[in-house]
Amino acid sequence: MTDAAVALPARRRRSSASYRLERRIKKGFLVVAVGLVLIYTLFPYYWAIVSSTKQGAALYRNTFLPAFDLTYYKALYENRIFLGSLVNSAFVASSTTALSLILGISAAYALGRIDFPQRRGVLMTILMISIFPQVVVLSGMFELINWLGLYNRPSALILTYLLATVPFTTWILTTFIREFPRELEEAAIIDGCSHFRILTKILLPLMGPSLASTGILAFILAWNEFLFALTFILTDENRTVPVAIGLMGGSSRYEYPFGQIMAASVTVTLPLIILVLIFQRRIVAGLTAGAVKG
Structure with missing residues (x-):
């Protein structure tokens, strides 16, 4: 060898x-x-x-270890203004999400399935609107809300939040609808189905994952919004959670309620975590839908 x-x-x-x-x-x-x-x-x-589990000077001792003191949480649950703001945020965010999905899926079907000359221009306009800073439209929305007589009402927030969520949901859902095979729609048209029936009876049942992922993102966007809620709502009874947390004060003008704000932040984040855990499979399926063609 x-x-x-x-x-x-x-x-x-x-x-x-x-x-x-x-x-x-x-x-x-x-x-x-x-x-x-x-x-x-x-x-x-x-x-x-x-x-959120520490008070006073305990915040500066053993900073990274919890103290298991639930005083701030008990105070929050006894605070009617904070509990009311939770209800207001849930109502505004849920209503905004539902309206955004209804309007978004209708516009997405038109932009994704119906051919017309201005389709590309409309899509570009929607994309441009979705990236506008809130400050740019704040003064115009203020005049519109005041003219409609909605100032200091939750409906004012729903209307203003749609300005951000509808373009977002429309753009995302258009991408999903484009991935469905044309044969489904062509067979339905041969059977005499209208566009409305094609959308509601054929495409909509197949869009569960995409609707879940888009709806969760729109809900989070409306739940966390601060600028419009601070501008258009004046009374504590109608405030949403982000503004209620931002306006929390201590027992004196020189005290910063850090622990109470942290407890409120944890409480506000829990519903979002629960929603994501419930719909996590649909969210992942919706976000990856259309990633592979075959």
């Missing part, structure tokens, strides 16, 4: 060992990267929970 024949298995063993070592190093880097991302994303929420 020649020296080359003897050296070949040894080279293969060394290359196999180096390949396994390289895979372990890459896996180690991946684990470290995932760990850093989790710490970066979860630590603020953990810190908010810890801070």
Whole structure:
């Protein structure tokens, strides 16, 4: 047996060992990267929970360890203004989401399935509207709300939130509708179905994941909105949660209610987490729909 024949298995063993070592190093880097991302994303929420269980000087002792003091949470649940703001936010966000999906899916079907010369221009206009800063339209919306007599009413927030959520839902749902095969629609047209029946009886039942993902994102957008809610609502009875948290005050003008604000922030975030956990499968299916064509 020649020296080359003897050296070949040894080279293969060394290359196999180096390949396994390289895979372990890459896996180690991946684990470290995932760990850093989790710490970066979860630590603020953990810190908010810890801070909401401490009072006074305890905030500065053992900063990263909870004290299991629920005084601030009990005070929140006894605060009628805060509980009312939760109800207001739920009503406004739910109404905004429902109207956004109804209007968005109707516009998305027209833009995704019906051919007309101005379709591309309409899509570009919708995209431009969706990226407008809120401050740009604030004065105009103020005049419109005042003219309609909706000032200091929850309906004013629903109307203004639609300005951001309808373009968003329309753009996203148009992408989903374009992915459905044309044969479904053509067969329905041959059977005499109108566009309304095609949308409601054929396409809509297939859009569960996309509607769930788009609806959750629109709900979060309306739930977290602050500027319009601060501008168009004046009384505590009609305020939404972000404004109620922003206007929280201490027992004196020199006290900053940090722990109470953290407790309110944790309480406000819980409904969003529950919604995402309930619809997580549909959200993932909706976000990945149309990613692979075949």
